[in-house]
Amino acid sequence: MIIENLTVRFGAFTAVDDVTLEVPPGAIVGLVGESGSGKSTLARAVAGLVPYTGEITGGDPRRIQMVFQDPYASLDPRMTVGASVAEGLRVPRAARRAEAERLLSLVSLPVSLAGRYPRELSGGQRQRVAIARALGAEPELLVADEITSALDVSVQGAVLNLVRSLRAELGLSMLFISHNLAVVRYVSDVVAVMHRGRLVEVGATEEVVGAPKDDYTRSLLRAVPRLGRA
């Protein structure tokens, strides 16, 4: 799927400025940037939640799904997990339950959770449910907007492992957005760096992280705290 010349304006303010980015099939493209860089606005535009100018080609823009940052706000508190996951399914009514259960196992959740309400789940479990719900619509592109930043470190690792295994098993294409370069580096094949609404650098992960060409990318890399540096 290719995002071409995508621009989002809010009044006089240009949040996303003429961004062109390709997400190859079966690849995870990581998008990093600081707050206000426009990365979340780009995500919402790609998902069709914000009006934009530009084009999305090479796929059906309606088959884009998104997983949000806050697992406490992204599930309807009055709906069971099973109902949430089943909501977007395009299968006959009789097959819904089985399909919802299949999706839950896909994200390594016990099937017994289907009858529970979101408040009974931990943050990591809720984020898995949100992913399962998005997968139910068989997306051509999954947009993940800071999906681990509200989670504790020990839970984050498991969700990142899940993201990687979904790509390996389902060939899922993904736009993975995070402010955390270490996280983006770990899951992405391609890294795109955004700054003030523009893409300043795009390239294979090892290249961008190992030999950054842009000054801003370099300053970003320098600032990442490292465990081993102490």
Place this chain on the structure above:
Amino acid sequence: MRHLLRTPAGLTGTALVALMVVLAIAGPPIWGAEAERIDSAAILRGASAAHPLGTDNLGRDILARVLVAGRLSLTLALLATLVGAVAGIALGALPSVLPRRAARLVTGTVNALVAFPGLLLAMFTAVVAGLGARGAVLGIGAAIAPGFARLTQTLAASVAEADYVSAARMLGVSRWRIMTGHVLPNIAEPLILNLTQALGGALLGLAGMSFLGLGVQPPSFDWGRLLFDGFARIYATPAVALGPAVAVALAGVGFNLLGDALARAASRTAAPAGRAVPPVAAAPGEPGGSGEPGPGAVLEVRDLTVAFPGGVTPVRGLSLTVAPGEIVGLVGESGSGKSLTASAIGGLVPYPGEVSAARLRLCGTDLGELPERERRKLLGTSLAMVFQDPMASLNPALRIGGQLAEVAIVHQGASRAEAGTRAVDRLGHVHIPEPGRRARQHPHELSGGMRQRAVIAMGLMGTPRLIIADEPTTALDVTVQRQILRLLREVTGETGAATLFISHDIAVVAELCHRVVVMYAGRVIEELPVGKLASGAAHPYTRALVASLPDMDTDRSLPLASIPGHQPPPAEVGAGCAFAARCGLANDRCAAERPPLTPYGTAHRVACWEAS
């Protein structure tokens, strides 16, 4: 329900409403005949033993009529409320379902109706719909509807912003389904609460309509009608008008009190309720305890416990020392008790939390032994706190410089001019460019990083002996985070203060701190020099935390380590090691017996039976 009966208002409301319901059911069968009995011998009598409220122009007993009229009055009020609520909710929900243009039209209509006086709307509708009970019900319904429409609209708009509604939209769920499946169920609670209050209003409104002759017509009668009939005689025989008036007032007050109490009970936060427990002063420190810290420690905490009513104990027997010039990192996941530890040291544990400690010493002074005034003064001058959200420490309405100056004026008795000069100097000290100009600005004019610097500068107005920084960089970008960490290091070195740095991010702690204290389920489970963190940690939890954190050198071909299960909540910590259920090394002993924090090499302590 218990909350409802606890307050006098709730109790009164519930009792009055219950009384009205009983009256509506039992009134007509009991007093129906009496209310209709015409007695030509006792026409237009005043209050007497036989007729406590007197009789009307046909000699009918007014008390009986008031008691019987309850049913009609309440039924009509109920009908009017339902009409109003259904129309209002439909009108309020429409904009979310309709296309943009039509939605705007509906919104505009509702806005215009809200601006229109309710009673006027009611009278207008009643006159158009025809005199009588039907007209009055429709009229009051019409008067109630705009309020409900506005409430529904506002509530629906807030839910429509929710991520789960966005998610449903992306899944292709229809607008109608989103309305009925997601929006309405999530706003039902406040709407239902509003119904109770609207019922009281409808009752009064209907009485008013009948009183004006626009409502119930004879031979039917409700309270308003009785009031209308009796009003002409109010100066001669007041009882005939006062009876129905009191009934209307009681019912109206009852429904309003109940609605109020219900709303209050519903808005009550999930905070554990309980009886007030006065904070227990820290016990005096016992001399020469074991595990004595190095002399001259700025902060010395022994057996700190923070408990909330209901057996919730988020911090359990925590001991901690910080030396001058030392930066100690307190690490843990959310719910580990690390932030409450900071609050307890700063005396900021929210009510009804209860803090106790065997020793809580700041600069050698036992905080528990000091009188309130002096404790405040000591904390005010020697403790600087930096929180995650700098706006929590800054007053948005005041200029930065003035807020800093206040610290010096209050705690050091400086003059306004001196304090102002010092504020500008301190702002420059934390590398804020053009400190003079920034001092005259308001907090919202500064970036997040600048605000955090300003808060640190505020701490530097005095001479802090202890700096507590609670997730100070979590809301900041990495590049800004780096600058703030550098500033903290610089400030600690310069002032020789002790710094307690609280964070969930081990990588940040590893960059900044000298020593790391790891918390799990309210206790310290490991304490180690920062150099050992990456590869020399002894506790399985610390090791797993380090392994699960991807950093710039993580091998991308391997899955990340993750810890199964979750940290037990503060109310459910058992007798054994709190981590046992998630630990690969755990055995029977771990589950039964809690390992104490014991020395493990130099400057390293761990609480684990299996650490070797």
